[in-house]
Amino acid sequence: MRLSLDEGRRDVKLTLTDEQTMLAESVARLVADQAGQTPSAGSFEADFDRQKWQQIAELGWLGAAVTEAAGGFGGARDMAVVLEKAAPSALAAQLAPTFIGLTILEAAGGAETLVADVISGEAIACGVLSDMASALDVAQNNGQMRLSGRFQAVPMGDVADIYVLALPEVTLCLSADTPGLERQEIRGMDGGARADLVLSDLGITPEMILSQGDRAQTVLKRARLVHAAALTAECSGLAARLFDLTLDYVKQREQFGQPIARFQALQHRLADMFIGLEELRSLALAAARAAEDSTPPDRRLSQAVTGSVDRALHIAKEAIQLHGGVGMTDDMPLGAGLRRIKALQIMPGGAETHRRALLAATG
């Protein structure tokens, strides 16, 4: 298991390091503090705030997805820790594309200054991978690569300074003002502003290219692993929050002369939610470990993603149901949780993309 018995030292693989535990606690604290400030817990208007972002950057958290060698302090596992704890807030949806952007930059290599600028909060990066695109087309025209395609409802898409793209043939870094790149701001189902990114016959110049060929393939695989780890971590943190709220609620809500937590039918459903949550944590851990070890993405990675989202959805729906009327109001973060999990399911590159891949593969 996690220890090499003859040495007696902890070779921590499943549990967190002390540093990771401290990191988790400080993220959780900030999120809890901020939760008090927002106008309504389930609000739709959780837009990006550059000042708050700077504050996050100063805490150093943006370095969680990047190794020390590349100027950060962590790796996939540390990133998962941050996202899990940030999950109850709109912050998670902003951190995830940043982390993926940084992962791609690091994996492609040669962008040290840019990585430092993103970690420090000076530049805002938004990472996407080809799995998130629709109608993606890379054409060669007179020796120049030209790119078309669409990324729907990208968080941070509306505010990013640079877009980092992991595609099968090439890894790209595009500044927001690149000709042929258009962003249309929209409000997302999961709250806050997003952007549809539309690439129309965008001409790739050499300085946009971070890597090509086999290296680009490796970068894409790495991005897939980290994306899966990020998505499952967020599911896990969000479901945990929804479950905890529900558990608290049923213990204090009285009906028919006693806390509704006493009703055995509800107890059994809460037990099933609890088991679902434990399993979701396990799947998120499996995905984080895969990213940590750079295990090539396989069936099981996709199963970890779909299994996590399925369980999170179940928990979110039960949370609303067991809250009764209160569960239907946006005073509680339950609806916001359901909307975010549903977004993680249907977004391109999300759970449905993984599910389709699983069903297409013979197995």
Place this chain on the structure above:
Amino acid sequence: MRLSLDEGRRDVKLTLTDEQTMLAESVARLVADQAGQTPSAGSFEADFDRQKWQQIAELGWLGAAVTEAAGGFGGARDMAVVLEKAAPSALAAQLAPTFIGLTILEAAGGAETLVADVISGEAIACGVLSDMASALDVAQNNGQMRLSGRFQAVPMGDVADIYVLALPEVTLCLSADTPGLERQEIRGMDGGARADLVLSDLGITPEMILSQGDRAQTVLKRARLVHAAALTAECSGLAARLFDLTLDYVKQREQFGQPIARFQALQHRLADMFIGLEELRSLALAAARAAEDSTPPDRRLSQAVTGSVDRALHIAKEAIQLHGGVGMTDDMPLGAGLRRIKALQIMPGGAETHRRALLAATG
């Protein structure tokens, strides 16, 4: 609905006629009486007994699937009534192929004597349709039709005097000693003896042919409707019996100082079983009405079949689980019920066949 208001008379479509109610009661009585005699309620050894069959015939029940014009007293709905009430016993599995055989004979026409012999119990008929066959092949060879194929685990297949086959091209009546027809006796998952029927290059002679061409298609459609009505009726009766047993059990079984029926978690599961049973009854009624009206078989007929079997399976599994240890013994008819429902699911022409048809059809 069921009455033409201005006339004030009941135009009974959903509820039973008084005659049907009486029929239901007498079948239920016989089944209950016989249940006391068998060695073990969940026994595997419920083999065919010619004497008992004669008794059933004398009660006139075999005429339930046949109209008065053809020498019977009923139709699809009456047949469903008999099967529903016979479902808790091995009798249902013996009646169903007989009823289908009679239905095919009547629909094809011109076999009045044979119909009378079957109804009187003198001849034992076993009806099958092409949907129940595997590797069915009808070849023309020098102007003679030759038939190959296999029918697996056919109830009454081991004792039938004649086999009545509804195939797309032709309706056939084969006597048990027809060359090229072999029967291999086996014991079936659903109890009692069965036979695998193997047809090997069987030469069709004119006297075997009941109908051909369009008429054979019509016969096959009729057989499909009646088969669906029979299958769903049996599911409904069987599930009702398993549910009643479970309800009785939880009311008398005490644990932790009270009947386990008092535990809310079990109450909610019983409520869901009850709803499932009501829905199953509704689906069985829909199928019986379709057969009564000769509505052409469509998606909804197949849905009635799959939906019935799914609900019956759920009820059977819950019945075992809620009985606890007792549910695992063959002293109770629970295991026998599960085995029979599973057989109705996987048998050729059963629920899985319908499910595959539904999934293959665009819709």
Place this chain on the structure above:
Amino acid sequence: MDAGWSQDDIDFRQQVRDFTAQNLPVDIRDKVISGRPLQRADHMRWQDILAQKGWIAGFWPQKYGGCDWTPAQSYIFQEETTRAGAPWLLPFGVNYVGPVIYTYGTEAQKAQHLPGIVSNEVFWCQGYSEPNAGSDLARLSTRAERDGDSYVVNGSKIWTSMAHWADWIFALVRTDPDVKPQRGISFMLIDLNSPGVSVRPIRSIEGAHHLNQVFFDNVRVPAENLIGQENKGWTYAKFLLGHERVLSAEIGKAKRMLERLRGTAEARGLLDDASHRQRVNTLETDLLALEWTTLRMLDAVMDGSAPGFEASVLKLRGSTIVQAIAEYTVDVLGPDALAFDPARLEAETNDPAAEALRNMGIVSEFLFQRAPTIWGGSNEIQRNIIAKHALELG
């Protein structure tokens, strides 16, 4: 598969179908079909059309302005109108308080209130739930104290759908705090324009405003607004709860939503996708089972043999199926469901052709459809009722 409707019923169905096809305004129909929230004016416009035809309160006795519809006709009316995309006929006046008034009310109450319902001039809402009395309605604490010719009402009601649009509320209030919880409750009609009434909006998880909390601060209610006897309100409330019966399955709505699902899937080339087919097949099968269960129960209601718990079975399954269809439609929409803006959805409802808004309507409905398994007695409460009354479990 035909349940065997009588010729009269078949004729009536055709009549309703034709009427709806000719009279349901296209913009309202489109809003309903795409799941976008309706405004007060949308409801009123359609209900005015029905009132004109005399079909607002079809199942009421003729002498009160109804048509003496049989339960079968009520069922057919609901199925045909909702399936065609008509708005939910708001039940608060027609289905809830109206029958209570004509069954238990005084002649003066009948004369005052029934015409306004039949003519669609008075907008009613329902004041049952309270912050501490949801499933356990008998614990309600809104007080009504007798003072001369009036009652003085203090307290609040919550989850009051459309209270911000309503003229009147019928409410359960506590008139005797010293007896067993169910014994001291009265049924009262309260004019929402009375001084001391205030309405706080509650935004739902889909971002729309249809729920409210209604506060009563020393609200004077004339004593003649009491229905029946003081402290007997529980009886009238139970009468009301059992009244919807076979309508609660909402078969027509489910069919309409399945049609939209089909269209959405077809537009995305999913009709031949195996896992889509499997999913739709399950939904269709569940609906088929529910429809025939409804017909069987309707049959029992018509011959007087209905056991009384049928509404629980139908409500539980109907709400679950509609919820499942609504969610799966979002799944079929896929990434096109990611854009969602409740403010835009509310403001820009004039262009029924706008695809983005239609998609947002689907998202809105998915979220909103979490409610029916909670309201009207949560599905957990319905299971309790079935266990107790149908299965006779302690």
Place this chain on the structure above:
Amino acid sequence: MDAGWSQDDIDFRQQVRDFTAQNLPVDIRDKVISGRPLQRADHMRWQDILAQKGWIAGFWPQKYGGCDWTPAQSYIFQEETTRAGAPWLLPFGVNYVGPVIYTYGTEAQKAQHLPGIVSNEVFWCQGYSEPNAGSDLARLSTRAERDGDSYVVNGSKIWTSMAHWADWIFALVRTDPDVKPQRGISFMLIDLNSPGVSVRPIRSIEGAHHLNQVFFDNVRVPAENLIGQENKGWTYAKFLLGHERVLSAEIGKAKRMLERLRGTAEARGLLDDASHRQRVNTLETDLLALEWTTLRMLDAVMDGSAPGFEASVLKLRGSTIVQAIAEYTVDVLGPDALAFDPARLEAETNDPAAEALRNMGIVSEFLFQRAPTIWGGSNEIQRNIIAKHALELG
């Protein structure tokens, strides 16, 4: 995906895998894989092989004949052997009564009973449930009355797996009827050859005989067969119930069954069938989730932070998943599962190549697998435990 096993664990896994590959008799393996019921001789033959290797009681302390295995090693041993098709290592002696004896027994009891377990010479069974004490074990009524140097036992135990093959039974008996139910229970070792013991076979729904009812009619049990103190039996029973812990998920068995499912589907050309893929994918995902949950809980057990309810989670999910795989394998078998004859299955086990018997084994296992969600504390009881101990709900 690698959980990060230590090199020692990786080496141990290889060792178990090699040993099993070389020593598991092919006929036993085939029976296990196809789900056919095992006979006493099958169990004993495999366990003799393990005993020879010293692996019957690997997790026991060395001084009692074990190998001081860590929980991780126990887990690896179980996963590798069961996955390869080894029979279930019968837990009654090794996992249940053995640890109770070496923890609470006298030196004489240890000397008398432990060697027979380690050497696989004594066959134990478990006497807990009674006809009126299933989930509610504390209500048991089998009486043991002190009479001189012995107890006289009267009553019966039910659902006693393999009692017809066993030499000894460990039983909970009531020694004081006048105190609270849990207080008057003692833990006793009873020689099944004692006069007055009789065993009634109970046939299960798959037609096999593994369950029994054991009757005690004035059975004399020497007082030295009492474990620990009189009336403290509940303590020892609880110790025992918590002992299996992370083994209860049966990951290795589920993996083995999934492999068989794959083979069965492949033989029927179903691997590319969309609805088959969907079904298998769900089963695999559930197993992946359970496996990693087991690993996390194993981790917690090893560092002493395990909360105590982990066995409930793993038992509940493990039994459910194995049950689902067993049933779906029958569905994949389709019409080939229709022939089923328990008598033939029992009599004709000598030809491992016979396809009909393999298919019947799959049917037998489907039926038998209804039991694990019932035995060892039904899944309903496990949910109660989780609600109470993990969620602290009254």
